[in-house]
Amino acid sequence: MNASIATNQTILVVGGGISGMTSALEAAECGKQVILAERNTSLGGRTSLLYRYFPKMCHPTCGLEINLRRLKANRNLRVMTQTEVTSVTGKRGDYTVTLKISPRYVNQNCTGCGECAKVVEAEIDNPYEYGLSKTKAAYLPHAMAYPQRYVLDASIVGAADGEKAKAACKYNAIELDMKTETVELKVGAVIWATGWKPYDAAKIQPYGYDRFDNVITSLEFERLADPHGPTGGKLLRPSDGKEAKNIAFIQCAGSRDENHLRHCSRICCMASLKQTQYVREVYGDEGKSTIYYIDIRSIDRLEDFYQKVQQDSAVKFVKSKVANIKLHEETNDLILHGVDTEGYHRYAAQHDLVVLAVGMEPESNGIALPADMITDSSGFIEGSKDGGQFSAGAASSPLDVNRSVQSATAASLRAIQVVHKTSATEGAR
Amino acid sequence: MTNANQQAVALYSNDFLREVEERVEEGEWVKMCMQCGVCAGSCPLGNAWQHTPQKLFMMIRAGKREEVLTSDSMWMCTSCYNCIVRCPRKLPITHIMHGLANYAHRLNLAPKGQPTREVARLFWNSLAKTGRVNELKFSLAMYFKDGIVQGIKNAMAMQSIGLALVMTKRLNPMELFGGHKCKDPGSLHKMIAKAREIEDRKKGFTS
Numbered sequence: 001m002n003a004s005i006a007t008n009q010t011i012l013v014v015g016g017g018i019s020g021m022t023s024a025l026e027a028a029e030c031g032k033q034v035i036l037a038e039r040n041t042s043l044g045g046r047t048s049l050l051y052r053y054f055p056k057m058c059h060p061t062c063g064l065e066i067n068l069r070r071l072k073a074n075r076n077l078r079v080m081t082q083t084e085v086t087s088v089t090g091k092r093g094d095y096t097v098t099l100k101i102s103p104r105y106v107n108q109n110c111t112g113c114g115e116c117a118k119v120v121e122a123e124i125d126n127p128y129e130y131g132l133s134k135t136k137a138a139y140l141p142h143a144m145a146y147p148q149r150y151v152l153d154a155s156i157v158g159a160a161d162g163e164k165a166k167a168a169c170k171y172n173a174i175e176l177d178m179k180t181e182t183v184e185l186k187v188g189a190v191i192w193a194t195g196w197k198p199y200d201a202a203k204i205q206p207y208g209y210d211r212f213d214n215v216i217t218s219l220e221f222e223r224l225a226d227p228h229g230p231t232g233g234k235l236l237r238p239s240d241g242k243e244a245k246n247i248a249f250i251q252c253a254g255s256r257d258e259n260h261l262r263h264c265s266r267i268c269c270m271a272s273l274k275q276t277q278y279v280r281e282v283y284g285d286e287g288k289s290t291i292y293y294i295d296i297r298s299i300d301r302l303e304d305f306y307q308k309v310q311q312d313s314a315v316k317f318v319k320s321k322v323a324n325i326k327l328h329e330e331t332n333d334l335i336l337h338g339v340d341t342e343g344y345h346r347y348a349a350q351h352d353l354v355v356l357a358v359g360m361e362p363e364s365n366g367i368a369l370p371a372d373m374i375t376d377s378s379g380f381i382e383g384s385k386d387g388g389q390f391s392a393g394a395a396s397s398p399l400d401v402n403r404s405v406q407s408a409t410a411a412s413l414r415a416i417q418v419v420h421k422t423s424a425t426e427g428a429r
Numbered sequence: 430m431t432n433a434n435q436q437a438v439a440l441y442s443n444d445f446l447r448e449v450e451e452r453v454e455e456g457e458w459v460k461m462c463m464q465c466g467v468c469a470g471s472c473p474l475g476n477a478w479q480h481t482p483q484k485l486f487m488m489i490r491a492g493k494r495e496e497v498l499t500s501d502s503m504w505m506c507t508s509c510y511n512c513i514v515r516c517p518r519k520l521p522i523t524h525i526m527h528g529l530a531n532y533a534h535r536l537n538l539a540p541k542g543q544p545t546r547e548v549a550r551l552f553w554n555s556l557a558k559t560g561r562v563n564e565l566k567f568s569l570a571m572y573f574k575d576g577i578v579q580g581i582k583n584a585m586a587m588q589s590i591g592l593a594l595v596m597t598k599r600l601n602p603m604e605l606f607g608g609h610k611c612k613d614p615g616s617l618h619k620m621i622a623k624a625r626e627i628e629d630r631k632k633g634f635t636s
Contacts, residue, residue: 206471206515252465257517294465323470323515338470344484346475 008094009419010035011412012187014085015363017045018401019393020193021067022408027416028076035185037083037099040127042145043068045195047401049128049142049219051226054274055305060401061144068146081147086182088370092388093188093418103178105152105162110173112140112148116165124153126230130220132238133230138165143228152176188419189388191411192369192381196360196394199254199261206324207253207356213239214334215325215354218249218271225278235282237353239332244353245283248336249275250322251293255359263378265398268357269297273309275355280314290316290351292336318347325354360398390414434536436635438494445494452632454528458520462486468512468522478502482512482522485529498538503529504545535634547574557621560611565604 009032013024016038024036042048050060071077082102090096106116116138126135128142137153138161150173156162157176166174201209201217209215214237216224227233237244249272255265273296276289296317298306309315320340328335328350336349362379369375373389374382380398381391392411393404441448449456462483469481480488480502488497503526512522530546533539539546551570555562572587573580584591594600611617628634 252517256463258519259515259517294463320470321465321467321517323467339466339475339481339483341464341466341483344466344469344481346470 008186008188009033010185010187011189011191011415011419012037012085012095012097012185013191013193013392015039015045015193015195015393015395016043016079016081017193017195017393017404018047018063018067019195019395019404019408019411020045020191021071022405023191023193023392023412023415024077025067025070025074026409026412028074029070030412030416032076032416032419034077035187036077036079037085038079038081039084040141041081041104041151042141042147043071043079043081044142044144044146046219048144049130049222049226051222051229051278052274053401054270055302057274057277063401064144068144071146079147088190088389092384092386093421095187095190095388097185097187097190099183099185101181101183103154103157103175103180104149105154105157105175105178106150107173107175107178108149109171110149110169111171112150113170114140114150115168115170116150116152116174119164119168120156120161121164122153122156122159122161124155129223129230130217132220132223137161149173189390189415190384191390191392191408191415192364192373192395193392193408193411194362194364194367194381194395196398197363197365199265199359199361201253201356201358203260204253204356207250207322207354208325208327209356212325212327212334212354213237214244214332214352215356217253217356217358218268218275219358221275221278221355225275225282233282235279235287235353237332242352243283245279245286246288246350246352247279247290248322248334248349248351248354249289249291249357250336250354251291251296251357252321253356253358254361256294261359261361261378263359263380263398264297265359266297266299267398267400268359269293270299270302270305270400272355272357273298273306276309276312276315280312285314288314288316290318290349292318292320292322292338294319294321318349320347360394362395364395388418431537433634434538437536440633443492445492445497446490448494449489449529449532453525453532455521455524456528458525459486459489461518461520463518465517467515467517468520471511471515473509473511474505474507477505482526485526495538497529498533498536499540500533501540501543503527503533504539504543506530542574547571557618558614559608560614560617561609563604563608565600565602566608569605 011027011032011034013020013036016036024034028034044064047060052059082104084100085097086100087098088095117136120136120138122137123134124137125131126133137156138150140150162176198217198219223229224231224235235244254260272291279287279289296306318340319342320338322336323338326335333350333352334354339346365379372384381395383390390411392408396407449459466483469483480500506526508523510523516522551567555567572583
């Protein structure tokens with residue numbers, strides 16, 4: 001690491017998803033020194049696990065690739081993966097941050113050849129597939145991973161598999177004695193781009209996510225639809241691998257609910273509308289989608305997309321929050337019970353797969369933030385009281401990718417203002 | 430039209446929602462309903478309701494005063510609390526149902542002879558009089574609520590249970606004559622009258 005980057009003009013960006021990458025790049029391209037700390041083994045965050053974006057139905061890989069190219073071309077930006085922020089002390093313009101770096105057990109020599117994965121036998125739940133598939137304990141996070149380096153799962157370090165992997169590596173890239181490191185750095189501003197996590201669907205007791213195999217989350221559905229995903233892009237339901245052609249999408253699964261998440265997660269309506277088009281893509285007119293909703297909130301110009309999906313004869317809309325789901329024992333189908341609001345008809349509708357449009361919860365919930373931080377009633381970060389720490393993207397509010405990028409750019413500008421002022425007033429540089 | 434009903438109509442012409450908010454127990458919550466339908470779908474007796482809670486809330490907002498207050502729907506509630514637990518807006522739906530039923534009863538618009546209403550009325554009358562529910566008189570009153578003939582039939586059908594209760598000292602036949610009461614029923618009557626007065630004042634009943 002170059003010593004000059006650890007000054008109080010440096011901006012720390014926490015989280016390397018689409019928001020963190022954007023914030024970091026915008027600042028770095030303005031000539032500011034930036035450290036991008038990502039907790040996971042690769043950049044890209046949840047965006048890299050989506051199949052397509054709404055409303056244009058384009059692939060996230062495209063935008064990610066552009067960002068990665070910007071990132072590789074920029075000397076002001078340092079990326080640290082498997083790095084967590086454990087403390088932030090000090091004040092606006094002059095913070096001391098402590099970073100904990102977990103071992104990857106693979107160094108820069110890695111070429112991504114994959115010889116280690118061939119010899120390792122142990123398998124782990126693939127952390128990038130929401131547990132829908134297994135992966136070798138020596139793995140490349142995903143096709144678009146940055147850095148393009150393998151990772152050894154800690155479970156095989158100290159075991160025979162670890163030694164095998166080391167022996168198989170032609171480039172001397174595997175270091176089994178890597179240790180957790182703690183480093184302290186001085187930074188002028190911090191951007192929290194810690195993103196979101198799906199609400200724990202098992203907590204929505206009447207929907208039986210924990211009891212019924214064929215009740216899945218919208219994020220798992222993204223993986224099913226993705227050709228790089230566990231089913232190779234086929235919409236196969238988990239219980240028996242049958243093609244799901246009569247799919248229910250349940251909106252507000254956790255959101256807008258005082259018992260779960262108080263807020264509207266904003267993106268889920270659009271996500272389900274988008275996912276009905278995945279079904280059409282695979283099965284044409286034969287793939288039936290039914291959206292159960294309280295009201296469709298396709299924010300501002302995205303209303304066009306909603307209207308387009310409304311014209312789709314394979315998509316049905318039922319204005320009703322589903323009351324409960326029962327299992328149809330013989331077929332493993334699900335029976336959805338409820339009463340619709342347009343006419344107050346009681347229904348018991350059978351579907352072969354149920355997709356819960358789960359709400360967005362701040363990823364930072366359950367993690368101790370610096371004491372100075374202000375969060376809203378759902379835990380979304382507003383920023384620090386001293387005005388030197390900001391939030392970007394889905395860490396600040398439930399946002400789609402487009403709005404996350406806008407939010408990230410705005411946060412970047414505010415962080416630049418902080419470090420700019422610092423260098424001017426203190427006469428540094 | 431009863432006197433109380435006429436007053437209410439005059440007071441709240443065309444604004445049934447406001448009437449419910451001011452006069453029905455927990456009625457101020459009605460406007461919070463977002464019509465998701467979870468209460469209706471979660472109710473174990475949902476099929477028995479002509480108008481589910483979700484629908485009642487919409488009818489209140491739509492000013493369907495007569496249909497709501499004369500409905501027997503809210504009398505179907507068994508207080509299982511499933512709706513309250515599930516409601517994403519935390520509306521105290523069970524309490525609102527009882528509030529509506531009570532209000533309809535107060536205005537004498539509730540359906541006559543509705544079984545839940547009859548039970549509640551007999552229970553209350555027994556309790557308010559002596560401070561204790563006279564189980565024997567209460568049960569007999571239930572048996573005979575649909576006339577002498579039906580009453581005798583009911584009593585005959587329940588004969589063995591009644592006798593068993595007597596044998597195990599769960600039911601005292603002497604209760605038929607007066608029956609036990611709390612220490613000072615007169616004070617209880619005063620308390621109830623006072624509570625009624627306060628409620629009337631708060632809710633704007635002038636009778």
